[in-house]
Amino acid sequence: MDQKSYDILIAGGALLGSACAFFLREEGYTGSIAVVERDPTYARASSTLSASAIRQQFSTPENIALSQFGLEFFLDLPKRFGPESDIGFHKSGFLIMAGPEGQAQLEANHTIQTSMGANIALMEPADIKQRFPAIDTDGIAAACYGLDGEGWLDGALLLGALKRAAQAANVDYVHGEVVKIDRRDNTIQSVSLGDGQVIACGLLIDAAGPHAGKLAAFADIDLTVEPRKRTVFVIDCRTKVDLPLVADPSRVWVRPEGNMFIGGYSPPEEDDRSVEDLDIDHSQFEEFVWPALAHRIPAFEAIKAVHAWAGHYDYHCLDQNAVIGAHNEVSNFWFATGFSGHGLQHSVGTGRGIAELIVHGGFKTIDLSKFAYDRIPENRPLFEHNII
Numbered sequence: 001m002d003q004k005s006y007d008i009l010i011a012g013g014a015l016l017g018s019a020c021a022f023f024l025r026e027e028g029y030t031g032s033i034a035v036v037e038r039d040p041t042y043a044r045a046s047s048t049l050s051a052s053a054i055r056q057q058f059s060t061p062e063n064i065a066l067s068q069f070g071l072e073f074f075l076d077l078p079k080r081f082g083p084e085s086d087i088g089f090h091k092s093g094f095l096i097m098a099g100p101e102g103q104a105q106l107e108a109n110h111t112i113q114t115s116m117g118a119n120i121a122l123m124e125p126a127d128i129k130q131r132f133p134a135i136d137t138d139g140i141a142a143a144c145y146g147l148d149g150e151g152w153l154d155g156a157l158l159l160g161a162l163k164r165a166a167q168a169a170n171v172d173y174v175h176g177e178v179v180k181i182d183r184r185d186n187t188i189q190s191v192s193l194g195d196g197q198v199i200a201c202g203l204l205i206d207a208a209g210p211h212a213g214k215l216a217a218f219a220d221i222d223l224t225v226e227p228r229k230r231t232v233f234v235i236d237c238r239t240k241v242d243l244p245l246v247a248d249p250s251r252v253w254v255r256p257e258g259n260m261f262i263g264g265y266s267p268p269e270e271d272d273r274s275v276e277d278l279d280i281d282h283s284q285f286e287e288f289v290w291p292a293l294a295h296r297i298p299a300f301e302a303i304k305a306v307h308a309w310a311g312h313y314d315y316h317c318l319d320q321n322a323v324i325g326a327h328n329e330v331s332n333f334w335f336a337t338g339f340s341g342h343g344l345q346h347s348v349g350t351g352r353g354i355a356e357l358i359v360h361g362g363f364k365t366i367d368l369s370k371f372a373y374d375r376i377p378e379n380r381p382l383f384e385h386n387i388i
Protein backbone atom coordinates (compact mmCIF):
# COMPACT_ATOMS: atom_id res chain seq x y z
CA MET A 1 0.00 0.00 0.00
CA ASP A 2 1.38 3.49 -0.93
CA GLN A 3 2.20 5.58 2.09
CA LYS A 4 0.43 8.93 2.08
CA SER A 5 2.15 11.92 3.60
CA TYR A 6 0.86 15.29 4.83
CA ASP A 7 2.59 18.31 6.31
CA ILE A 8 -0.11 18.56 8.95
CA LEU A 9 -2.34 15.73 10.11
CA ILE A 10 -5.22 16.41 12.47
CA ALA A 11 -6.61 13.46 14.44
CA GLY A 12 -10.30 14.11 15.10
CA GLY A 13 -12.49 15.88 12.55
CA ALA A 14 -15.27 17.46 14.60
CA LEU A 15 -15.31 21.08 15.79
CA LEU A 16 -11.76 21.40 17.04
CA GLY A 17 -10.17 19.48 14.18
CA SER A 18 -12.20 21.33 11.56
CA ALA A 19 -11.59 24.74 13.17
CA CYS A 20 -7.81 24.13 13.18
CA ALA A 21 -7.90 23.05 9.52
CA PHE A 22 -10.08 25.99 8.48
CA PHE A 23 -7.98 28.61 10.25
CA LEU A 24 -4.69 27.17 8.98
CA ARG A 25 -5.90 28.03 5.48
CA GLU A 26 -7.34 31.40 6.64
CA GLU A 27 -3.91 32.32 8.02
CA GLY A 28 -2.29 31.41 4.73
CA TYR A 29 -0.86 27.93 5.37
CA THR A 30 -0.07 26.39 1.97
CA GLY A 31 1.27 22.95 2.98
CA SER A 32 -0.83 19.79 2.74
CA ILE A 33 -3.41 19.15 5.49
CA ALA A 34 -5.50 16.06 6.26
CA VAL A 35 -8.06 15.49 8.98
CA VAL A 36 -8.52 11.87 10.10
CA GLU A 37 -11.98 11.12 11.46
CA ARG A 38 -13.15 7.68 12.52
CA ASP A 39 -16.88 8.46 12.33
CA PRO A 40 -18.00 10.99 9.71
CA THR A 41 -21.58 10.74 11.06
CA TYR A 42 -20.31 12.23 14.36
CA ALA A 43 -22.88 10.15 16.23
CA ARG A 44 -20.79 10.07 19.43
CA ALA A 45 -18.87 13.34 19.02
CA SER A 46 -19.28 15.97 21.72
CA SER A 47 -19.67 18.57 19.02
CA THR A 48 -23.06 17.19 17.99
CA LEU A 49 -24.21 16.12 21.48
CA SER A 50 -23.47 19.45 23.11
CA ALA A 51 -25.86 21.99 24.64
CA SER A 52 -24.20 24.38 22.14
CA ALA A 53 -24.26 27.50 24.28
CA ILE A 54 -21.85 30.42 24.45
CA ARG A 55 -21.24 32.70 27.41
CA GLN A 56 -18.86 35.44 28.44
CA GLN A 57 -18.96 34.27 32.02
CA PHE A 58 -15.63 32.55 32.76
CA SER A 59 -12.99 33.10 35.42
CA THR A 60 -9.95 32.78 33.10
CA PRO A 61 -9.43 35.97 31.03
CA GLU A 62 -8.30 33.93 28.01
CA ASN A 63 -11.57 31.97 28.10
CA ILE A 64 -13.55 35.22 28.07
CA ALA A 65 -11.49 36.45 25.10
CA LEU A 66 -12.06 33.13 23.29
CA SER A 67 -15.82 33.48 23.84
CA GLN A 68 -15.75 37.06 22.57
CA PHE A 69 -14.09 35.94 19.36
CA GLY A 70 -16.44 32.93 19.14
CA LEU A 71 -19.46 35.18 19.34
CA GLU A 72 -18.14 37.56 16.69
CA PHE A 73 -17.39 34.61 14.39
CA PHE A 74 -20.81 32.96 14.91
CA LEU A 75 -22.70 36.19 14.26
CA ASP A 76 -20.59 36.84 11.19
CA LEU A 77 -20.94 33.34 9.75
CA PRO A 78 -23.53 34.08 7.02
CA LYS A 79 -21.28 36.90 5.78
CA ARG A 80 -18.23 34.62 5.69
CA PHE A 81 -19.82 31.43 4.35
CA GLY A 82 -23.05 32.66 2.72
CA PRO A 83 -26.69 32.74 3.90
CA GLU A 84 -27.02 28.92 3.70
CA SER A 85 -24.65 28.62 6.66
CA ASP A 86 -27.23 29.71 9.24
CA ILE A 87 -26.34 28.10 12.57
CA GLY A 88 -29.58 29.13 14.30
CA PHE A 89 -27.96 31.52 16.77
CA HIS A 90 -30.39 32.41 19.55
CA LYS A 91 -29.42 35.31 21.77
CA SER A 92 -30.06 34.82 25.49
CA GLY A 93 -28.11 35.52 28.67
CA PHE A 94 -26.87 32.99 31.22
CA LEU A 95 -28.12 33.51 34.77
CA ILE A 96 -25.43 31.96 36.95
CA MET A 97 -26.55 31.88 40.56
CA ALA A 98 -24.55 31.37 43.77
CA GLY A 99 -25.43 30.56 47.34
CA PRO A 100 -23.50 32.22 50.19
CA GLU A 101 -20.58 29.78 49.75
CA GLY A 102 -20.14 30.64 46.07
CA GLN A 103 -20.76 34.37 46.28
CA ALA A 104 -17.12 35.54 46.62
CA GLN A 105 -16.05 33.49 43.56
CA LEU A 106 -19.03 34.75 41.54
CA GLU A 107 -18.11 38.35 42.39
CA ALA A 108 -14.43 37.78 41.58
CA ASN A 109 -15.46 36.29 38.22
CA HIS A 110 -17.69 39.31 37.59
CA THR A 111 -14.79 41.70 38.20
CA ILE A 112 -12.64 39.85 35.65
CA GLN A 113 -15.50 39.65 33.13
CA THR A 114 -16.39 43.35 33.28
CA SER A 115 -12.70 44.35 33.16
CA MET A 116 -12.65 42.60 29.78
CA GLY A 117 -15.68 44.49 28.51
CA ALA A 118 -18.25 41.73 29.04
CA ASN A 119 -21.72 43.13 29.70
CA ILE A 120 -22.66 41.13 32.79
CA ALA A 121 -24.98 42.35 35.55
CA LEU A 122 -24.28 41.38 39.15
CA MET A 123 -27.68 40.83 40.74
CA GLU A 124 -29.04 40.57 44.23
CA PRO A 125 -31.95 38.22 44.88
CA ALA A 126 -34.48 41.08 44.56
CA ASP A 127 -33.09 41.96 41.09
CA ILE A 128 -33.38 38.32 40.00
CA LYS A 129 -36.99 38.17 41.19
CA GLN A 130 -37.85 41.36 39.36
CA ARG A 131 -36.25 40.29 36.05
CA PHE A 132 -37.36 36.62 36.21
CA PRO A 133 -40.46 36.36 38.43
CA ALA A 134 -40.67 32.59 37.78
CA ILE A 135 -37.50 32.05 39.85
CA ASP A 136 -37.60 31.39 43.59
CA THR A 137 -34.44 32.91 45.09
CA ASP A 138 -34.48 30.79 48.27
CA GLY A 139 -30.84 30.17 49.30
CA ILE A 140 -29.45 32.44 46.56
CA ALA A 141 -26.99 35.14 47.61
CA ALA A 142 -26.20 36.66 44.20
CA ALA A 143 -26.24 35.99 40.46
CA CYS A 144 -24.51 37.12 37.31
CA TYR A 145 -26.64 37.67 34.22
CA GLY A 146 -25.31 38.17 30.71
CA LEU A 147 -26.98 41.27 29.26
CA ASP A 148 -25.31 40.76 25.92
CA GLY A 149 -23.06 38.41 23.98
CA GLU A 150 -24.50 35.07 25.15
CA GLY A 151 -26.84 32.49 23.66
CA TRP A 152 -26.91 29.15 21.89
CA LEU A 153 -26.85 27.67 18.43
CA ASP A 154 -26.92 24.39 16.50
CA GLY A 155 -23.55 22.66 16.99
CA ALA A 156 -24.05 20.23 14.09
CA LEU A 157 -24.71 23.11 11.69
CA LEU A 158 -21.58 24.90 12.92
CA LEU A 159 -19.52 21.75 12.40
CA GLY A 160 -20.97 21.32 8.88
CA ALA A 161 -20.12 24.92 7.97
CA LEU A 162 -16.51 24.70 9.21
CA LYS A 163 -15.91 21.32 7.60
CA ARG A 164 -17.28 22.42 4.21
CA ALA A 165 -15.13 25.56 4.35
CA ALA A 166 -12.02 23.52 5.21
CA GLN A 167 -12.71 21.04 2.39
CA ALA A 168 -13.25 23.90 -0.05
CA ALA A 169 -9.82 25.23 1.00
CA ASN A 170 -8.10 21.98 -0.03
CA VAL A 171 -8.09 20.09 3.27
CA ASP A 172 -8.52 16.30 2.87
CA TYR A 173 -10.85 14.45 5.25
CA VAL A 174 -9.75 10.82 5.64
CA HIS A 175 -12.17 8.26 7.07
CA GLY A 176 -10.25 6.10 9.54
CA GLU A 177 -9.28 5.57 13.14
CA VAL A 178 -5.79 6.35 14.38
CA VAL A 179 -4.76 3.19 16.26
CA LYS A 180 -1.02 3.72 16.50
CA ILE A 181 1.46 6.58 16.40
CA ASP A 182 5.04 6.05 15.32
CA ARG A 183 7.27 8.24 17.52
CA ARG A 184 11.04 8.08 17.13
CA ASP A 185 12.88 9.85 19.91
CA ASN A 186 11.06 13.16 20.15
CA THR A 187 9.55 13.25 16.68
CA ILE A 188 6.25 11.89 15.40
CA GLN A 189 6.81 10.15 12.07
CA SER A 190 3.43 8.74 11.10
CA VAL A 191 0.10 7.39 12.28
CA SER A 192 -1.42 4.00 11.50
CA LEU A 193 -5.11 3.64 10.84
CA GLY A 194 -7.32 0.70 11.73
CA ASP A 195 -7.42 -0.46 8.08
CA GLY A 196 -3.63 -0.76 7.98
CA GLN A 197 -2.96 2.54 6.18
CA VAL A 198 0.08 4.43 7.40
CA ILE A 199 0.11 8.22 6.97
CA ALA A 200 3.34 10.14 7.47
CA CYS A 201 3.12 13.63 8.86
CA GLY A 202 5.27 16.64 9.60
CA LEU A 203 3.09 17.69 12.52
CA LEU A 204 0.22 15.93 14.31
CA ILE A 205 -2.59 17.79 16.09
CA ASP A 206 -4.56 15.92 18.75
CA ALA A 207 -8.19 17.05 18.32
CA ALA A 208 -9.73 13.79 19.49
CA GLY A 209 -11.98 15.49 22.07
CA PRO A 210 -12.86 13.24 25.03
CA HIS A 211 -10.47 10.63 23.61
CA ALA A 212 -7.52 13.00 23.30
CA GLY A 213 -5.77 11.40 26.30
CA LYS A 214 -6.07 7.99 24.69
CA LEU A 215 -4.67 9.30 21.42
CA ALA A 216 -1.71 10.99 23.16
CA ALA A 217 -0.94 7.70 24.94
CA PHE A 218 -0.26 6.11 21.50
CA ALA A 219 2.78 8.43 21.41
CA ASP A 220 3.66 7.78 25.08
CA ILE A 221 2.49 11.26 25.95
CA ASP A 222 0.73 11.85 29.24
CA LEU A 223 -2.50 13.84 28.89
CA THR A 224 -5.28 13.43 31.43
CA VAL A 225 -8.14 14.40 29.14
CA GLU A 226 -10.86 11.80 29.51
CA PRO A 227 -14.53 11.22 28.67
CA ARG A 228 -16.89 12.28 31.46
CA LYS A 229 -20.52 11.58 30.73
CA ARG A 230 -23.22 14.28 30.86
CA THR A 231 -26.89 13.47 30.31
CA VAL A 232 -29.15 16.13 28.81
CA PHE A 233 -32.92 15.88 29.45
CA VAL A 234 -35.55 17.37 27.16
CA ILE A 235 -38.16 18.79 29.48
CA ASP A 236 -41.81 19.55 28.83
CA CYS A 237 -43.30 22.25 31.06
CA ARG A 238 -46.98 22.95 30.37
CA THR A 239 -46.89 26.41 31.96
CA LYS A 240 -45.28 29.18 29.93
CA VAL A 241 -42.21 30.50 31.78
CA ASP A 242 -39.75 33.19 30.76
CA LEU A 243 -36.26 31.89 31.55
CA PRO A 244 -32.69 32.48 30.35
CA LEU A 245 -30.10 29.71 30.75
CA VAL A 246 -30.24 29.16 34.49
CA ALA A 247 -27.27 27.59 36.31
CA ASP A 248 -28.27 26.74 39.87
CA PRO A 249 -25.85 26.20 42.79
CA SER A 250 -27.24 22.64 43.00
CA ARG A 251 -25.17 21.91 39.83
CA VAL A 252 -28.36 21.70 37.76
CA TRP A 253 -28.88 23.87 34.68
CA VAL A 254 -31.83 24.45 32.37
CA ARG A 255 -32.51 26.53 29.28
CA PRO A 256 -35.34 27.00 26.78
CA GLU A 257 -35.15 25.01 23.52
CA GLY A 258 -38.01 25.79 21.13
CA ASN A 259 -41.23 25.16 23.05
CA MET A 260 -39.43 22.79 25.45
CA PHE A 261 -36.48 23.13 27.82
CA ILE A 262 -33.25 21.18 28.10
CA GLY A 263 -31.35 20.67 31.31
CA GLY A 264 -28.89 18.49 33.16
CA TYR A 265 -26.68 17.90 36.15
CA SER A 266 -22.89 17.99 36.57
CA PRO A 267 -21.73 15.70 39.37
CA PRO A 268 -19.13 16.88 41.87
CA GLU A 269 -15.55 15.73 41.20
CA GLU A 270 -15.73 12.83 43.68
CA ASP A 271 -18.74 11.29 41.86
CA ASP A 272 -17.50 12.01 38.35
CA ARG A 273 -15.56 9.27 36.55
CA SER A 274 -14.21 8.51 33.15
CA VAL A 275 -16.86 6.47 31.27
CA GLU A 276 -16.86 5.22 27.71
CA ASP A 277 -20.56 4.42 27.40
CA LEU A 278 -23.23 6.89 26.39
CA ASP A 279 -26.09 5.19 28.25
CA ILE A 280 -28.56 7.72 29.58
CA ASP A 281 -28.43 8.20 33.35
CA HIS A 282 -32.23 8.28 33.79
CA SER A 283 -31.94 8.28 37.59
CA GLN A 284 -30.28 11.73 37.51
CA PHE A 285 -33.59 13.29 36.55
CA GLU A 286 -35.47 12.01 39.62
CA GLU A 287 -32.53 12.36 41.98
CA PHE A 288 -31.09 15.76 41.05
CA VAL A 289 -32.66 17.58 38.10
CA TRP A 290 -36.35 17.51 38.99
CA PRO A 291 -35.95 18.29 42.75
CA ALA A 292 -33.61 21.23 42.06
CA LEU A 293 -35.79 22.67 39.30
CA ALA A 294 -39.06 22.23 41.21
CA HIS A 295 -37.47 24.13 44.11
CA ARG A 296 -35.98 26.90 41.99
CA ILE A 297 -38.79 27.36 39.46
CA PRO A 298 -42.14 26.48 41.08
CA ALA A 299 -43.84 26.19 37.65
CA PHE A 300 -41.49 23.23 37.03
CA GLU A 301 -43.16 21.18 39.78
CA ALA A 302 -45.10 19.28 37.08
CA ILE A 303 -42.42 18.92 34.39
CA LYS A 304 -41.84 15.72 32.42
CA ALA A 305 -38.61 14.47 30.84
CA VAL A 306 -39.79 13.51 27.36
CA HIS A 307 -36.44 12.60 25.84
CA ALA A 308 -32.76 12.49 26.81
CA TRP A 309 -29.30 11.98 25.33
CA ALA A 310 -25.80 11.65 26.72
CA GLY A 311 -22.47 13.03 25.53
CA HIS A 312 -18.92 13.16 26.79
CA TYR A 313 -17.16 16.19 28.20
CA ASP A 314 -13.52 16.40 27.02
CA TYR A 315 -12.57 16.68 30.68
CA HIS A 316 -9.09 17.88 31.59
CA CYS A 317 -8.49 16.46 35.06
CA LEU A 318 -5.70 18.89 36.00
CA ASP A 319 -7.65 22.16 35.90
CA GLN A 320 -10.73 21.92 33.60
CA ASN A 321 -8.96 24.13 31.10
CA ALA A 322 -7.83 23.53 27.54
CA VAL A 323 -4.42 22.37 26.35
CA ILE A 324 -3.36 24.34 23.27
CA GLY A 325 -0.11 24.21 21.31
CA ALA A 326 2.94 21.94 21.09
CA HIS A 327 4.20 19.28 23.50
CA ASN A 328 7.25 20.52 25.43
CA GLU A 329 9.56 17.74 24.17
CA VAL A 330 7.82 16.09 21.21
CA SER A 331 7.65 19.37 19.35
CA ASN A 332 5.63 18.10 16.36
CA PHE A 333 2.84 16.71 18.58
CA TRP A 334 0.24 19.45 19.20
CA PHE A 335 -2.93 19.71 21.30
CA ALA A 336 -6.29 21.40 20.73
CA THR A 337 -8.34 19.76 23.42
CA GLY A 338 -9.37 19.48 27.09
CA PHE A 339 -12.09 22.12 27.16
CA SER A 340 -14.10 20.37 29.86
CA GLY A 341 -17.51 21.39 28.57
CA HIS A 342 -16.84 24.70 26.81
CA GLY A 343 -15.08 23.62 23.63
CA LEU A 344 -17.87 24.42 21.20
CA GLN A 345 -17.74 28.14 21.92
CA HIS A 346 -13.92 28.12 22.04
CA SER A 347 -13.36 25.98 18.95
CA VAL A 348 -12.90 28.82 16.49
CA GLY A 349 -10.70 30.95 18.76
CA THR A 350 -8.53 27.91 19.41
CA GLY A 351 -8.34 27.02 15.72
CA ARG A 352 -7.23 30.56 14.94
CA GLY A 353 -4.66 30.48 17.78
CA ILE A 354 -3.17 27.17 16.62
CA ALA A 355 -2.97 28.50 13.06
CA GLU A 356 -1.24 31.70 14.22
CA LEU A 357 1.34 29.69 16.13
CA ILE A 358 2.07 27.43 13.17
CA VAL A 359 2.00 30.06 10.43
CA HIS A 360 3.42 33.11 12.23
CA GLY A 361 5.40 31.44 15.02
CA GLY A 362 3.42 33.18 17.79
CA PHE A 363 -0.08 34.23 18.91
CA LYS A 364 -1.19 37.40 17.11
CA THR A 365 -4.70 38.02 18.43
CA ILE A 366 -5.40 36.28 21.76
CA ASP A 367 -2.36 35.21 23.78
CA LEU A 368 -3.16 31.59 24.61
CA SER A 369 0.27 30.72 25.98
CA LYS A 370 -1.14 30.00 29.45
CA PHE A 371 -2.84 26.92 27.95
CA ALA A 372 0.51 25.40 26.96
CA TYR A 373 1.21 21.74 27.76
CA ASP A 374 4.16 22.60 30.08
CA ARG A 375 1.79 23.21 32.96
CA ILE A 376 0.98 19.48 33.05
CA PRO A 377 4.49 18.07 33.76
CA GLU A 378 5.20 21.12 35.93
CA ASN A 379 1.92 20.60 37.81
CA ARG A 380 0.88 24.25 37.48
CA PRO A 381 -2.89 24.12 37.17
CA LEU A 382 -4.73 27.05 35.62
CA PHE A 383 -8.13 26.50 37.18
CA GLU A 384 -11.29 27.55 35.40
CA HIS A 385 -13.73 28.25 38.24
CA ASN A 386 -16.85 28.67 36.15
CA ILE A 387 -17.54 25.19 34.79
CA ILE A 388 -21.18 24.22 34.26
Ligand SMILES: Cc1cc2nc3c(=O)[nH]c(=O)nc-3n(C[C@H](O)[C@H](O)[C@H](O)COP(=O)(O)OP(=O)(O)OC[C@H]3O[C@@H](n4cnc5c(N)ncnc54)[C@H](O)[C@@H]3O)c2cc1C
Pocket (backbone or CB within 6 Å): 011, 012, 013, 014, 015, 016, 017, 036, 037, 038, 039, 042, 044, 045, 046, 047, 048, 049, 050, 051, 052, 053, 054, 176, 177, 178, 179, 207, 208, 209, 210, 211, 215, 230, 231, 232, 310, 311, 312, 313, 314, 336, 337, 339, 340, 341, 342, 343, 344, 345, 346
Ligand atom coordinates in the same frame (compact mmCIF):
# COMPACT_ATOMS: atom_id res chain seq x y z
C1 LIG B 1 -23.79 17.34 27.11
C2 LIG B 1 -22.75 18.33 26.66
C3 LIG B 1 -23.04 19.68 26.72
C4 LIG B 1 -22.07 20.61 26.31
N1 LIG B 1 -22.42 21.92 26.29
C5 LIG B 1 -21.54 22.84 25.80
C6 LIG B 1 -21.94 24.19 25.67
O1 LIG B 1 -23.06 24.58 26.00
N2 LIG B 1 -21.04 25.06 25.16
C7 LIG B 1 -19.77 24.68 24.78
O2 LIG B 1 -18.98 25.51 24.36
N3 LIG B 1 -19.39 23.37 24.89
C8 LIG B 1 -20.24 22.46 25.37
N4 LIG B 1 -19.88 21.15 25.48
C9 LIG B 1 -18.49 20.77 25.15
C10 LIG B 1 -18.24 20.74 23.68
O3 LIG B 1 -19.26 20.03 23.04
C11 LIG B 1 -16.87 20.07 23.44
O4 LIG B 1 -15.89 20.73 24.23
C12 LIG B 1 -16.45 20.20 21.97
O5 LIG B 1 -17.48 19.76 21.13
C13 LIG B 1 -15.21 19.37 21.74
O6 LIG B 1 -15.02 19.26 20.36
P1 LIG B 1 -13.92 18.25 19.77
O7 LIG B 1 -13.91 18.43 18.31
O8 LIG B 1 -12.66 18.46 20.53
O9 LIG B 1 -14.45 16.84 20.24
P2 LIG B 1 -15.50 15.86 19.55
O10 LIG B 1 -16.66 16.63 19.03
O11 LIG B 1 -15.80 14.75 20.48
O12 LIG B 1 -14.70 15.35 18.33
C14 LIG B 1 -13.59 14.49 18.44
C15 LIG B 1 -13.59 13.66 17.19
O13 LIG B 1 -12.43 12.86 17.20
C16 LIG B 1 -12.75 11.61 16.65
N5 LIG B 1 -11.74 10.67 17.14
C17 LIG B 1 -11.48 10.33 18.42
N6 LIG B 1 -10.47 9.44 18.48
C18 LIG B 1 -10.07 9.23 17.20
C19 LIG B 1 -9.08 8.42 16.61
N7 LIG B 1 -8.28 7.64 17.36
N8 LIG B 1 -8.95 8.45 15.27
C20 LIG B 1 -9.74 9.22 14.50
N9 LIG B 1 -10.72 10.00 15.00
C21 LIG B 1 -10.88 10.01 16.35
C22 LIG B 1 -14.14 11.31 17.17
O14 LIG B 1 -14.81 10.39 16.35
C23 LIG B 1 -14.78 12.70 17.12
O15 LIG B 1 -15.52 12.95 15.96
C24 LIG B 1 -20.80 20.18 25.87
C25 LIG B 1 -20.51 18.81 25.82
C26 LIG B 1 -21.47 17.89 26.21
C27 LIG B 1 -21.16 16.44 26.13
